[in-house]
Amino acid sequence: MFLKKKIIKSTNDYWDSLKELKEQIENADAIIIGAGAGLSTSAGLEYGGKRFYDNFSDFAEKYGLQDMYSAGFYPFETLKEYWGYWSRHIYLNRYQAIPNRVYDDLLSLVKDKDYFVLTTNVDHCFQKAGFDKKRLFYTQGDYGLFQCSKACHQKTYDNEEQIKAMIETQKDMKIPLELIPYCPHCGAPMTVNLRVDGTFVQDEGWYNASERYNEFLRNHDNDHILFLELGVGNNTPAIIKYPFWNMTSKNKNTVYACINYSEIYYPDQIKKRTISIQNDIKQVLVDLLSVQL
Secondary structure, X not given: OOOEEEEOOOHHHHHHHHHHHHHHHHHOOEEXXXXXXXXXXXXXXXXXXXXXXXXXXXXXXXXXXXXXXXXXOOOOOOHHHHHHHHHHHHHHHHHOOOOOOHHHHHHHHHOOOOEEEEEOOXXXXXXXXXXXXHHEEEOOEEEEEEEEOOOOOOOXXXXXXXXXXXXXXXXXXXXXXXXXXXXXXXXXXXXXXXXXXXXXXXXXXXXXXXXXXXXXXXXOOOOOEEEEEEOOOOOOOOOOHHHHXXXXXXXXXXXXXXXXXXXXXXXXXXXXXXXXXXOOHHXXXXXXXXXXX
């Protein structure tokens, strides 16, 4: 079992760590990016605070909602209300432009490298920024997809046209009855393709992405790999954080790097091959681009 080590770097270490990370980015045979919610938060996709109240003040007043994350679990009484909220949530976080250049800067750092992205984010920001779709594995779903709420079949459906129609026609936080989406197979209501329970649909695209990720790992077995973890919290550590630790411990040619605004942890077993930077990812990426080796 891994023992966690809490690390808080001093400001004196910051630029040394950046230089070390930049060297790893340039010299690694492969880079595997593990991206969590903190990356999108740094990109301006905050789920609370001003951004929430600027876009959901009516929902906040009527239902007492306080942020987009907890609002996603609110038990709306009708599907018209449910999709009134969710269409706005999806449109804001999936179909509008990314507020700043975080994803663009990240792509600038790795575009000429052999990279792959493993992410729990569901907002499509990597593809909007120009990352190669075949180098992405969205493990937890996609705001841009509908699925049957009963998972009666393993297929998902693009929802952009329907979501935009809901946005354009909703009144009093409700969508028209005729826009409520239903499963074409069993007639159950559709829902968003998000991993929240056992009904999550893993469609053909999900399995293809999973296989491409595993093939990438096989092709770089024992190579010099940089595992670059960005904004990964403790909600789902078994998807990115723990596997990155495990693979780093097993391959002496690997390096684990973690950038996070909050506290950073890593196992003692990989201490000598760990780079930890506790700072805003947005600023770190800007500074990385400026580092000269």
